[in-house]
Amino acid sequence: MVGAMASDAMHAIDAGGYRVIVGAGLRQELGVHVAAAARAHRYALITDDQVAQHHAETALASLARHGRTSVHVMRAGEAHKTRETWATLTDELLEAGCGRDTTIVALGGGVVGDVAGFVAATFMRGVPVVQVPTSLLAMIDASVGGKTGVDTEAGKNLVGAFHPPAVVLVDVEFVRTLPVAHRRAGLAEAIKHGVIMDEEYLSRVETLAPDVIAGDASATLELVARSVEIKASVVRADPREQGLRRILNFGHTLGHALEHASGYELLHGEAVAIGMVLEARLAERIGVAAPGTAQMIERVVRSSALPVVRPAALTAAAILAATRSDKKARGGAVAYALPSRIGAMAGAERDWGIEVGDAAVLEVLT
Amino acid sequence: MVGAMASDAMHAIDAGGYRVIVGAGLRQELGVHVAAAARAHRYALITDDQVAQHHAETALASLARHGRTSVHVMRAGEAHKTRETWATLTDELLEAGCGRDTTIVALGGGVVGDVAGFVAATFMRGVPVVQVPTSLLAMIDASVGGKTGVDTEAGKNLVGAFHPPAVVLVDVEFVRTLPVAHRRAGLAEAIKHGVIMDEEYLSRVETLAPDVIAGDASATLELVARSVEIKASVVRADPREQGLRRILNFGHTLGHALEHASGYELLHGEAVAIGMVLEARLAERIGVAAPGTAQMIERVVRSSALPVVRPAALTAAAILAATRSDKKARGGAVAYALPSRIGAMAGAERDWGIEVGDAAVLEVLT
Numbered sequence: 001m002v003g004a005m006a007s008d009a010m011h012a013i014d015a016g017g018y019r020v021i022v023g024a025g026l027r028q029e030l031g032v033h034v035a036a037a038a039r040a041h042r043y044a045l046i047t048d049d050q051v052a053q054h055h056a057e058t059a060l061a062s063l064a065r066h067g068r069t070s071v072h073v074m075r076a077g078e079a080h081k082t083r084e085t086w087a088t089l090t091d092e093l094l095e096a097g098c099g100r101d102t103t104i105v106a107l108g109g110g111v112v113g114d115v116a117g118f119v120a121a122t123f124m125r126g127v128p129v130v131q132v133p134t135s136l137l138a139m140i141d142a143s144v145g146g147k148t149g150v151d152t153e154a155g156k157n158l159v160g161a162f163h164p165p166a167v168v169l170v171d172v173e174f175v176r177t178l179p180v181a182h183r184r185a186g187l188a189e190a191i192k193h194g195v196i197m198d199e200e201y202l203s204r205v206e207t208l209a210p211d212v213i214a215g216d217a218s219a220t221l222e223l224v225a226r227s228v229e230i231k232a233s234v235v236r237a238d239p240r241e242q243g244l245r246r247i248l249n250f251g252h253t254l255g256h257a258l259e260h261a262s263g264y265e266l267l268h269g270e271a272v273a274i275g276m277v278l279e280a281r282l283a284e285r286i287g288v289a290a291p292g293t294a295q296m297i298e299r300v301v302r303s304s305a306l307p308v309v310r311p312a313a314l315t316a317a318a319i320l321a322a323t324r325s326d327k328k329a330r331g332g333a334v335a336y337a338l339p340s341r342i343g344a345m346a347g348a349e350r351d352w353g354i355e356v357g358d359a360a361v362l363e364v365l366t
Numbered sequence: 367m368v369g370a371m372a373s374d375a376m377h378a379i380d381a382g383g384y385r386v387i388v389g390a391g392l393r394q395e396l397g398v399h400v401a402a403a404a405r406a407h408r409y410a411l412i413t414d415d416q417v418a419q420h421h422a423e424t425a426l427a428s429l430a431r432h433g434r435t436s437v438h439v440m441r442a443g444e445a446h447k448t449r450e451t452w453a454t455l456t457d458e459l460l461e462a463g464c465g466r467d468t469t470i471v472a473l474g475g476g477v478v479g480d481v482a483g484f485v486a487a488t489f490m491r492g493v494p495v496v497q498v499p500t501s502l503l504a505m506i507d508a509s510v511g512g513k514t515g516v517d518t519e520a521g522k523n524l525v526g527a528f529h530p531p532a533v534v535l536v537d538v539e540f541v542r543t544l545p546v547a548h549r550r551a552g553l554a555e556a557i558k559h560g561v562i563m564d565e566e567y568l569s570r571v572e573t574l575a576p577d578v579i580a581g582d583a584s585a586t587l588e589l590v591a592r593s594v595e596i597k598a599s600v601v602r603a604d605p606r607e608q609g610l611r612r613i614l615n616f617g618h619t620l621g622h623a624l625e626h627a628s629g630y631e632l633l634h635g636e637a638v639a640i641g642m643v644l645e646a647r648l649a650e651r652i653g654v655a656a657p658g659t660a661q662m663i664e665r666v667v668r669s670s671a672l673p674v675v676r677p678a679a680l681t682a683a684a685i686l687a688a689t690r691s692d693k694k695a696r697g698g699a700v701a702y703a704l705p706s707r708i709g710a711m712a713g714a715e716r717d718w719g720i721e722v723g724d725a726a727v728l729e730v731l732t
Contacts, residue, residue: 083453094520122488125515125526125607149491154460160491161527 011225015144016236019167022139022225024217026171027055030132031062034105037167038128041101043069044093046116048076051108051134054177059107059132070096074115078264081111081151083159089119103128103166109135110142110268114160117148121163128166134174136186136212136220137269140193140227143168145235145245156256162240170228172220175212183213185269187304188251190223192276193230195297196247199343201226202300209304246352247345249337251276254361257322261314273306281364283338283346286356290341297342316365320358334361377591381510382602385533388505388591390583392537393421396498397428400471403533404494407467409435410459412482414442417474417500420543425473425498436462440481444630447477447517449525455485469494469532475501476508476634480526483514487529494532500540502552502578502586503635506559506593509534511601511611522622528606536594538586541578549579551635553670554617556589558642559596561663562613565709567592568666575670612718613711615703617642620727623688627680639672647730649704649712652722656707663708682731686724700727 010023018037026033034043043063047056052073063069072092074085093102106116106129113131120129131143149160175183187209194202204226211219231248238245255275259266266274280297283289298308310319323334335353340346347354376389384403392399400409409429413422418439429435438458440451459468472482472495479497486495497509515526541549553575560568570592577585597614604611621641625632632640646663649655664674676685689700701719706712713720 083449087449090525091518091520094518094524122515122525122527124524125513125528147491149488152457152460154457158460158490159456159488161488162491 009221011221011228013225013228013232014236015164015168015228015232016239018164020144020170020228020232021167022170022172022221022228024171024173024221026169027058027062027132027174029062030059030105030169031064031066033167033169034063034103034130035066038103038130040067040103040128042098043067043103043105044096044098045069045071045105045107046074046089046112046119047071047107048074048080048109048112050076051112055107055134055174059105063105070098072096074112076111078111078151081115083150083152085115086118086122086150089115090123093119093123098123100124100127103130105130105132107132107134108138109133110138113138113142114148114157115150117146117163117165118150118160121148121161126163129163131165131168133168133170135178136175136183136224137189139170139172139174139224140186141189141231143170144228144231146239156260164239170224172217172224175217175220176215178215180213181267182269183215184305185267187212188269188272188276188301188306190227191297191300191304192248192251192272193227194300195276195280195339195342196250196345197230197234197343198226201230202296202342206300206303209300213305243351247337250339250345251279253323253334253336254278254319257319258310258314260322261318262311266311270307273301273304274308274310277301277308278310278364279336279338282336282356282360283340285364286354286360288338288340288346288354293339293341310365316362319365320361323361375587377587377594379591379594379598380602381530381534381594381598382605384530386510386536386594386598387533388536388538388587388594390537390539390587392535393424393428393498393540395428396425396471396535397430397432399533399535400429400469400496401432404469404496405432406469406494407433408464409433409469409471410462410464411435411437411471411473412440412455412478412485413437413473414440414446414475414478416442417478421473421500421540425471429471436464438462440478442477444477444517447481449516449518451481452484452488452516455481456489459485459489464489466490466493469496471496471498473498473500474504475499476504479504479508480514480523481516483512483529483531484516484526487514487527492529495529497531497534499534499536501544502541502549502590503555505536505538505540505590506552507555507597509536510594510597512605522626530605536590538583538590541583541586542581544581546579547633549581550671551633553578553589554635554638554642554667554672556593557663557666557670558614558616558638559593560666561642561646561705561708562616562711563596563600563709564592567596568662568708572666572669575666579671609717613703616705616711617645619689619700619702620644620685623685624676624680626688627684628677632677636673639667639670640674640676643667643674644676644730645702645704648702648722648726649706651730652726654704654706654712654720659705659707676731682728685731686727689727
């Protein structure tokens with residue numbers, strides 16, 4: 001546990017052209033932060049019907065002190081991360097009289113951030129967006145990096161744009177209104193950050209996990225700040241995912257496949273947790289990772305009370321098939337981002353993507 | 367008329383990060399040029415059902431020599447520049463197995479360029495697009511500058527993105543298959559380029575107009591090359607339309623309003639021709655432009671056999687109302703891009719946008 005001083009502190013992290021501000025209670029001064037980063041004639045607050053119940057009123061009151069503000073509510077959940085929702089929100093903004101001189105504020109989890117970010121990327125060829133993540137997963141991962149988009153029938157995130165936010169405002173106190181399962185799921189990306197870049201941090205995640213799951217603000221602040229530092233350092237080095245940034249895909253090739261094969265019954269963080277354990281085993285099996293890497297990851301995943309084995313209902317063949325439709329498949333082969341040991345990734349000489357044959361993948365899946 | 371040498375020559379113009387290649391007969395080597403600028407695993411040719419009749423076969427044959435190529439045909443016309451067409455084309459590409467490693471080739475007029483460009487901007491968060499304009503208007507104007515997008519019920523180009531092409535390939539021989547009215551309409555933007563930046567070029571447009579309207583390739587080559595040079599110099603200076611680039615809006619505030627009020631009965635170039643004459647008169651009336659500016663513009667517009675007065679069926683009030691929904695309206699007021707004389711624009715100190723009261727606009731409309 002860190003003390004009260006640290007919990008009151010604000011961290012400002014450079015993500016390359018914009019800042020991620022992490023603190024406790026930022027939502028009370030939302031309008032001040034938004035206006036400082038992206039002052040506009042009009043503000044459009046986009047959120048979902050679940051987040052709105054807890055947080056829309058405070059956010060609206062704060063924004064309205066800085067300019068005319070409209071509120072636009074989408075239905076919660078990945079099932080609504082669609083072109084239809086994007087079009088409806090766009091039409092609502094036009095109807096509300098929003099023009100080019102509008103800043104969009106995305107208040108919610110990863111789905112809201114992705115959809116509202118894509119509305120901003122395409123509204124009159126692009127207006128600023130401020131990301132205000134309310135889920136632990138979005139704080140740690142989704143809100144940083146400028147990826148926006150929606151799903152189609154054919155798969156996740158197949159339509160979208162890179163549209164970096166004007167600023168990301170992380171109020172760690174939002175985690176108090178999250179279900180425990182969602183706090184746990186958020187830890188998966190923190191574990192990933194430790195594995196890909198910082199062995200010491202991975203141990204720290206193991207220590208902090210119980211307090212984060214319990215909703216402790218100062219433990220959450222420490223975790224989010226360090227995770228954002230790691231993610232931001234990667235994004236700064238490769239904003240358009242043309243090289244290094246691929247290391248952030250660790251756990252995600254099999255993770256996305258599991259998520260898809262489960263019909264999105266698995267939370268993203270749960271699927272990534274299983275994906276990391278499986279991909280680390282894959283890395284050991286093909287001689288890329290040092291022995292013991294998978295075991296250490298499995299231990300920390302267990303400490304966060306996240307799953308380590310695939311649901312029995314999902315066959316190995318179904319998961320393998322789902323990897324093939326992933327965006328990361330290039331020219332037919334599936335490339336994995338794999339660790340060489342805890343804290344370091346392999347494959348720098350191959351653009352951080354290691355092609356693995358189906359036989360080896362099937363072996364770790366069965 | 368310029369001689370055979372000039373007509374065979376290729377011009378390569380720097381548009382800031384990409385080149386516009388202007389020549390006669392380029393379509394025969396389309397694949398070579400596309401692969402040189404944006405080699406990919408897959409090529410997706412997007413065109414419309416009118417252009418496809420004349421030009422799809424040659425383009426496909428040339429592209430197919432460089433990689434697997436799929437062809438995607440939208441219905442022709444502004445009425446189909448919609449989110450629905452964009453979504454259908456995107457789904458077709460996914461179904462055809464296109465991944466991130468795809469280059470989209472946009473073969474057609476401004477509508478195809480805008481829609482296919484927007485598909486490219488948003489397909490898996492952005493893949494390269496090569497613009498191959500087939501209309502004179504698109505050669506001179508739409509294909510250069512990276513603007514992409516679609517219309518909504520609320521207005522034109524309200525949804526879109528800046529997505530600069532990998533290269534623009536202009537084969538002036540495409541004008542041979544255009545209706546005469548479309549060649550004339552293309553001249554409107556050339557006239558605009560003269561007004562905003564080059565008095566000598568405006569005279570040259572007057573001289574070249576009859577040959578361009580007759581479909582002469584060398585006159586068209588000279589016109590397109592100089593117009594693209596002017597447009598590219600403006601786009602290089604201001605790629606995201608945050609300042610100087612607004613001068614390209616000359617004639618377009620009233621032009622778009624006329625186009626909209628006419629229910630798109632007027633061709634874009636016809637509406638812009640009338641818009642330029644009216645806006646030049648407006649500029650004289652409010653003391654911004656030197657006397658005689660509007661008269662000179664009117665003379666060149668007439669030499670291109672383009673209209674100079676608004677259709678009687680459109681009331682001044684309807685046109686004025688239509689200016690208010692324009693994207694260029696900021697904070698409620700409508701700003702015009704106006705000349706100070708032939709070859710120079712006014713308002714540098716006001717970001718090239720001059721706010722004009724409704725009374726003055728109504729006077730020139732009536």
